[in-house]
Amino acid sequence: MVARRARVTVPVVLDYLLSHLGFFAVLPVLPVLLERFEPAGGAVFVGVALFAFNFAVRGASLFVSSLLHRADVRVAMAFGLLMAAAGFAVLPVAPGAVGIVAALLLAGTGISTNGLMARVYVALSLETVARNTVFSTVQIAVNVSAALGPVVANLMLDNALDTLLLLAVAGMYVLAAAAVLVLVPRGVRPDDGDVRPPLRWGLLRDVVADPHVRRVSLITAAGGFLYAQFFSAVALQVAQVTDDPAWRAGIFTANAVLVVALQVPVTAHCARRLGAGTPPTVFLLVGVGIFAAAFALMGVTGAVVAGVLGAVAVFSLAETFFTPMVNTAFSVIPGDRPVVELFNLRQVAATAGESVGAFTGGALFLTAAAHGARPLYWGALAVFGVLAVLFHLFTPAQEG
Secondary structure, rough: OHHHHHHHHHHHHHHHHHHHHHHHHHHHHHHHHHHHHHHHHHHHHHHHHHHHHHHHHHHHHHHHHHHHOOHHHHHHHHHHHHHHHHHHHHHHHHHHHHHHHHHHHHHHHHHHHHHHHHHHHHHHHHOHHHHHHHHHHHHHHHHHHHHHHHHHHHHHHHHOOOOHHHHHEEEEEEEEHHHHHHHHHOOOOOOOOOOOOOOEEEEEEHHHHHHHHHHHHHHHHHHHHHHHHHHHHHHHHHOOOOHHHHHHHHHHHHHHHHHHHHHHHHHHHHHHHHHHOOOHHHHHHHHHHHHHHHHHHHHHHHHOOOHHHHHHHHHHHHHHHHHHHHHHHOOOOOOOHHHHHHHHHHHHHHEEEEHHHHHHHHHHHHHHHHHOOOOHHHHHHHHHHHHHHHHHHHOOOOOO
């Protein structure tokens, strides 16, 4: 089992390490880049562009789920990575607001395709506890990239090297595609062994009607809404609190370093509890509750760099519980669902939460900031998180 897990872990982790080095070089500065590329667009344009990008990243694969169900995993992962590279490469020369949004949609669609098929590859190859271990290892790799990416991004942004930054990001996606083509075996397809093709629009019906799907989806959407604030509202708050590129980069790097440091003990704790029969949704709710605490702290202390750092530290702990467990929670939903369908269900919930969260963190945060109401914005997020946890604590679980 150890050797088999390594054969799955190495290509997936390398994929995420390389691609997310590019992803996290652009994501913390994307709201600022949008303001630079389209200065006349205002808060609404920033919110809409962030919404479009997050929607594509989380949900674009839904629209091609039947094709992906029959596709070679290796080819689909590499194709998605190359799409992302193309989107980021053309972003600096995209014509106007429409062109910028189109480039972000292309990049997000590629990221969505690669991410879905990477998760499918893990789910097809390993059992539940081993899956969570791989997903947690991916979380560590992502945060290693997230520690390095913002440093490069903020230094280049401070020197007005916007185009060079985005070309470098595209290059990292090309390298990730090359790694996938070399390391992922040929001939692995999601439809192997499945009794039916994945549902498409029927997924929306299942989110409402199936109690297992509904519970996991609602918690994921709530947590996704809060998580999306980090690279929208938090990024904008950081830019408003300090104009020092070293501090701006340091705040995001601190998040990544903390996640890497905390993920190992949190994963070990979760693995023990999962093995003892604890439902994955318990850990999702823990994550949502800690997100709420982070935003409450941001509302109180976020006017200074030290206060932002404290809130980011709490946010980092929330990530270690929430992010890997989303994949695990959807992969164990009972029934005869094809694996692509399970992760499409995940995409529906993540798309709803994170897309709306990104729009809110762009448009509404900038509006609140313009009226001196940033603490009120963070307080509202904290209240939302607490209410989401309380709702599910007092709703009887119906897990298999």
